[in-house]
Amino acid sequence: MPIFNKDSYDRCDSKAKEVWRKYLEEKGIYTKVFEDYKADIQALHPYFHEVEIKSSWENVWPPHWKTLHIPARKKKYLDEGKKGFFIVFNKNCTKAKIVESKNMDKDFIENIPNRRYPKGEPFYNIPIHLTKEVDLT
Numbered sequence: 001m002p003i004f005n006k007d008s009y010d011r012c013d014s015k016a017k018e019v020w021r022k023y024l025e026e027k028g029i030y031t032k033v034f035e036d037y038k039a040d041i042q043a044l045h046p047y048f049h050e051v052e053i054k055s056s057w058e059n060v061w062p063p064h065w066k067t068l069h070i071p072a073r074k075k076k077y078l079d080e081g082k083k084g085f086f087i088v089f090n091k092n093c094t095k096a097k098i099v100e101s102k103n104m105d106k107d108f109i110e111n112i113p114n115r116r117y118p119k120g121e122p123f124y125n126i127p128i129h130l131t132k133e134v135d136l137t
Contacts, residue, residue: 016051019093048084057090072122
């Protein structure tokens with residue numbers, strides 16, 4: 001399993017949580033954030049919200065990116081049939097791709113190489129048609 005990168009986490013986590021909480025609260029969904037090492041955002045509805053930033057996604061989702069990668073370690077949020085949303089923001093948090101937990105099939109897990117881990121790490125390799133894009137501008 002990859003080593004936790006605290007610098008990367010500190011740079012991105014607060015910003016992503018802040019943007020998504022604002023979006024939810026504008027929709028009348030009230031939230032709370034506290035660090036319990038469970039899902040990033042708990043809301044006053046029965047769904048969790050787990051956020052992250054994909055810094056290589058700048059503006060328009062590149063058409064050759066046919067899948068969205070969610071770290072397989074996030075599987076723990078699905079334990080006991082919990083339902084929620086995985087939200088992946090672009091670099092500036094102006095757009096987001098949303099994956100519902102019902103689409104996080106274990107058959108999508110693959111070892112995928114990336115810049116930080118050339119030998120790869122396990123990700124859910126979610127087909128892009130199973131995502132929804134939201135414009136946050």
